[in-house]
Amino acid sequence: MPLPFPQRFRALARERSPLCVGVDPSAESLKAWGLSDDVSGLRAFCERLVAVAAPLVAVMKPQAAFFERHGPEGMAVLRDTVAAIQRRGTLALIDVKSGDIGSTVIAYGDAYLGPNSAYRGDAMTVSPYLGLAALGPIFDRARSAGGGVFVVVRSSNPEGGALQRAMMADGRSVAEQLADDIAAANGSEIGPIGAVVGATLGAEAGALAARMPNALLLVPGIGAQGATIADVRRDFGPHYARVIPSVSRGIARAGPDPAALRKAVEHLAEPLAAT
């Protein structure tokens, strides 16, 4: 069994940078790189981005939807991309936002989480609409496989706020209760259950982070969605040490030239490494 995900992340964050670079080969990104919108374009995008970015950062995050849209052949590229990320000693976090109940949740673990799964992810994202407790089997798998599971708690898109801030019977918001339940499930140290918290939430981000002091915080939305690393550092305050800052389009749009791509990754990764 690999070491627990949080330990592996911490070691890489120290050695390299805590940065997470997204692999988002959307139709738009393939076009911008002069690639065909098909499996060969998909493969070229992923190979080029991983070759440049993976050695410089702790985590890369392929977005599953952009592989799913190319059918089974696209999923073969996802599997190869995870392997290519890991060959550089980098953690592969599969962004699939799965969520269900019972045997279906177990199947999502079989698909994406750990060295015995089909896609061998080091970590994956999940969606909590059917209740955090329904995700129990995947948390168990994360523990037994040394993997990480990142629950979408509070997204940065404006459409998500009303639902995520709705009030539970006891007066906590949906996001607050999820944060508390993650903290309870993780135990005394930084545990396998992390949270996705958007980069554009201001003080709310820090308050949520404070409720789960034993959870890693995946923070997407840096770059193209308008937040800077400095914003994230300010908003998360003392909890910033547990943040995995994630950038996708902000890197990809510097490509496809490898030197320009490398410069874009280094520009974000190096100041983070120094802190």
Add this chain to the structure above:
Amino acid sequence: MPLPFPQRFRALARERSPLCVGVDPSAESLKAWGLSDDVSGLRAFCERLVAVAAPLVAVMKPQAAFFERHGPEGMAVLRDTVAAIQRRGTLALIDVKSGDIGSTVIAYGDAYLGPNSAYRGDAMTVSPYLGLAALGPIFDRARSAGGGVFVVVRSSNPEGGALQRAMMADGRSVAEQLADDIAAANGSEIGPIGAVVGATLGAEAGALAARMPNALLLVPGIGAQGATIADVRRDFGPHYARVIPSVSRGIARAGPDPAALRKAVEHLAEPLAAT
């Protein structure tokens, strides 16, 4: 472009039965059928179930997770299963509970919804945790491709209730607001946006159904999860005509013998057809 999904469903419901039979080839189900837990077992399960059930019902619903866990080769079986369902004139609803924002939502439509998508589903399920409005691009695709999108509104598992009943700022519950928003998006007739509402919710189910009089209602949890068709008929009352009753394990456990399987499907499908 195919006719709109609700029209196609209504015609088949009249001709055959409104029943939806789930295709849930879990590790457990493969074992129960004496099949190996690999791609060949997966393929055999799907072929046998579809051959018997598809000609008798309006809809079949493959659960994506059970294909994802077999890697890209499993996804090829999902693609073939959708095609096999459609060859029997039956609608294929891919249960994947995807949910995201922006270009990622568009990619999920490219993957699963309509004749130009990778898996060619007639319909798919989505999860609303990032906000219903964030799913707009997939609703647009459903309209243009004659497809259906079923939003998980209220699940039957006990772990989901607290979140789904949380109160929005205006006093409506999360589920109620989703139902209202679906009704607003569907327009004057039964529209492409349906709702998933669990089969074990009692009066709450009918009240939610009343808020979206222009939406189809996919109702899973019949059989193995404890509810009967009679319960659903009582709980949904005058809205029962828009219900797509869905059964999965309750059928699969009658297999693998084709005659026993057929009998199990007919036992559920025929009384529905008669009403």
